[in-house]
Amino acid sequence: MANAIFVNMAVSDLKRSMRFFEALGYSFNQRFTNDEAAALVISDTIFAMLHTPGSLRRFTKKDIADATRTTEVLLALQLDSKEAVNAMMDKVLAAGGKEAREPGDHGFMFERSFEDPDGHIWELFWMDPSAMPA
Numbered sequence: 001m002a003n004a005i006f007v008n009m010a011v012s013d014l015k016r017s018m019r020f021f022e023a024l025g026y027s028f029n030q031r032f033t034n035d036e037a038a039a040l041v042i043s044d045t046i047f048a049m050l051h052t053p054g055s056l057r058r059f060t061k062k063d064i065a066d067a068t069r070t071t072e073v074l075l076a077l078q079l080d081s082k083e084a085v086n087a088m089m090d091k092v093l094a095a096g097g098k099e100a101r102e103p104g105d106h107g108f109m110f111e112r113s114f115e116d117p118d119g120h121i122w123e124l125f126w127m128d129p130s131a132m133p134a
Contacts, residue, residue, distance in 0.1 A: 004045040010056045010064045011118045014038055017050050020117050023095035068119035076123035082110040085124045108132045
């Protein structure tokens, strides 16, 4: 059984992407960060490897998706509360991210969505499973 996830994604300007995620309060594991890739630490078991296109090319023969034009994945991060979702979204917007769609409030779940500087879509959500309808 897997015990961690490393999401690998292309970014057009590695330093800009690092500044963006640092503004959200995240850090980078310097042991796995250089001029071509950076290890974004999301939690103890969740990481995103931000790669320059040349760096990511080493791992695939397929075309690398341009996230400003197409969606390859939606990355969803569960936060502790609705207030935490809104607070993170405030940081996202202040750091230059764009809201991807209108917030959704389903009673048992609240969600917001943003695009990072490279167009990758990140979902922020809070969920109370005990409040889910039967």
